[in-house]
Amino acid sequence: MISTYPYVSGKCLLDGEWIGQAEKGDVINPANTSEVVGQVAKCSGETVKQAIDVAEKAFETWSRSEVSERADRMDAAAIQLAKTLEENVTMFVRENGKTLVEAKKDLVRCVEVMRDCAAELLDWWKPEELPGKQKVQIRRRARGVTAIITPWNSPMILTFKRVIPAVLAGNAVIVKPATNCPLTIMTCLKVVAEHFPPGVINIVTGSGKIIGDLLCSDSRVRTVSFVGSTETGKEIMKKSAGKLQNVYMELGGNDPALILEDANLDEAAIKRLRMGILRAAGQVCSAVKRVYVHSSRYDEVVEKLTKEFSRMVVGDGIQPDVTMGPLNNKAQFDFAQGLIERTAHAGATITTTGIRLNPETWDAGYYMLPALVTGVHHQSEVVRVEQFGPIIPIVPFDETEEAIKYANDSEFGLRASIWTENEEAAILLADRLEAGAVFHNNHTVFSDLALDFPGLKESGFSRETKHCGLEFFADSYGFAD
Structure with a gap:
């Protein structure tokens, strides 16, 4: 003390x-x-x-x-x-x-x-x-x-x-x-x-x-x-x-990540995506909260993110081995748990994974394992709301126009990210996204603290x-x- x-x-x-x-x-x-x-x-x-x-x-x-x-x-x-x-x-x-x-x-x-x-x-x-x-x-x-x-x-x-x-x-x-x-x-x-x-x-x-x-x-x-x-x-x-x-x-925010057909999904890229989703157990306004993936890469993204999430060590943040701590309070914990239950009841597939550092004391805190949600569509509750927890829905798309429509169809407009090897295409897409800032092949914060950009809409x-x-x-x- x-x-x-x-x-x-x-x-x-x-x-x-x-x-x-x-x-x-x-x-x-x-x-x-x-x-x-x-x-x-x-x-x-x-x-x-x-x-x-x-x-x-x-x-x-x-x-x-x-x-x-x-x-x-x-x-x-x-x-x-x-x-x-x-x-x-x-x-x-x-x-x-x-x-x-x-x-x-x-x-x-x-x-x-x-x-x-x-x-x-x-x-x-x-x-x-x-x-x-x-x-x-x-x-x-x-x-x-x-x-x-x-x-x-x-x-x-x-x-x-x-x-x-x-x-x-x-x-x-x-x-x-x-x-x-x-x-x-x-x-x-x-x-x-x-x-x-x-x-x-x-x-x-x-x-x-x-x-x-x-x-x-x-x-x-x-x-x-x-x-x-x-x-x-x-x-x-x-x-x-x-x-x-x-x-x-x-x-608030409900940040979309758009993964295009030509995206480089190597280990480093998947790690950056995971960090954009699970930083502070997902309790970040500008965290990735919905992922739209080209259908040709959908199974690959789900598989790689599941593997990446499985490495997360969840427990008391005071322990040096922990890579994700608990949710901060009961109200947020109850909301996130309720969202998971409703989503599962609606027929979605919930894949929870990760390592419980101390299973014997798991119920003593507001702990959640990371959860990937598949089998959902753009209008699903888990996609529309700001989850503010370690929950990420993954939605496929076939055409880029469809992905832009999905990304912009939200009352929020804080941040967004575009994952593609074509920087020129990323810039053209960024011009059309309703977000205060758009990242290319990353979803993070500005390293220069003198910079900031406001959100749009709500x-x-x-x-x-x-x-x-x-x-x-x-x-x-x-x-x-």
């Missing part, structure tokens, strides 16, 4: 002080549901209002700080946070369910976000001269109090990719982590917050409805950044509309970024002679 842990368990952060709350809930280890990892405070409405007061006051001075000061503070915080990563990995695994490898990668990327954003800040903040007869500059200024609401599936990187640019842009933030696994976020943000004036970073936890309603109804909150389900995103949109808040959303909105998301949290204005 690390030294900072007692300071965050069951508390919230306001104006630089960690404050206990009257009501608390338990944070459960999904690998062993009888183990309580820590506690999460259930903040009252008054506490949330106090957080807005504090952030508004801090914004008055922080927004006028020099950008060089902001960058220097963030660099110093990154150095300090990097020293704590090893000791924080275990906590992250225990409250989230990721494997050690996945957890460490997420924490390392958080430090990278801090360094990359700080490095980007100075050039991005400089006034930009526009061509024309009149001298016009695009200048930037901090926007105001910023609410950041993040999910349980990839809480670290999704929180840091919003908190860090928001703070560097000169805003004061109120962070609302998911109640299922808030401890590592708060422990790491504790380190970051200590490098900034009190009130610049505040954290409240508890009921999403209570906190969300208050953050979206207060005119002092100028930006709401939300990552989570499409249903909740729509509710936030409704609440924010009355105040015309800036809203930045990353929502997968969210914003715009593509080349500046670590800084532009999402600042206002641009024109200055003219």
Whole structure:
């Protein structure tokens, strides 16, 4: 147990002080549901209002700080946070369910976000001269109090990719982590917050409805950044509309992978496909959730993916041999299990495979073996929904036009991938796919953390970024002679 842990368990952060709350809930280890990892405070409405007061006051001075000061503070915080990563990995695994490898990668990327954003800040903040007869500059200024609401599936990187640019842009933030696994976020943000004036970073936890309603109804909150389900995103949109808040959303996904007739399906390619499906036990918005395969390659894909899935070692992520951990919470576990049962009852073939590391303790956690689903069609429930678990339906197609139609026939449009040896054909197909980003012979994340692309349709909105998301949290204005 690390030294900072007692300071965050069951508390919230306001104006630089960690404050206990009257009501608390338990944070459960999904690998062993009888183990309580820590506690999460259930903040009252008054506490949330106090957080807005504090952030508004801090914004008055922080927004006028020099950008060089902001960058220097963030660099110093990154150095300090990097020293704590090893000791924080275990906590992250225990409250989230990721494997050690996945957890460490997420924490390392958080430090990278801090360094990359700080490095980007100075050039991005400089006034930009526009061509024309009149001298016009695009200048930037901090926007105001910023609410950041993040999910349980990839809480670290999704929180840091919003908190860090928001703070560097000169805003004061109120962070609302998911109640299922808030401890590592708060422990790491504790380190970051200590490098900034009190009130610049505040954290409240508890009921999403209570906190969300208050953050979206207060005119002092100028930006709401939300990552989570499409249903909740729509509710936030409704609440924010009355105040015309800036809203930045990353929502659900049902990413298609299109495997064409000429695809190279060697061992490396199948491994990349498997990683695109089963990363974090499939609990990733941008994971592959439906595979469309040319009929001539269908049996080959099923056979090779089944063999690849059979190598997965499922168990407590704290064990170094584990390659896939449990699902994070009971609600998601019950949904995934129910989906499997309904799909089987409808006549599909479910092939579950993989290695149970500790069969004797299997029922102690939210464990599932990877499942391949065959004998389904495009309209099957398991194909249409966001499974958010280690479940993948595989659907054959005969013509490329049919595959494009299937891929686009969804309310979601987050990511997609095209598997073919013909890059020119892949580009032409990508132009026709309704997705925020399309990968060629892979289905992954952007290695350059300065880049991001929004989803289309009900997968969210914003715009593509080349500046670590800084532009999402600042206002641009024109200055003219």
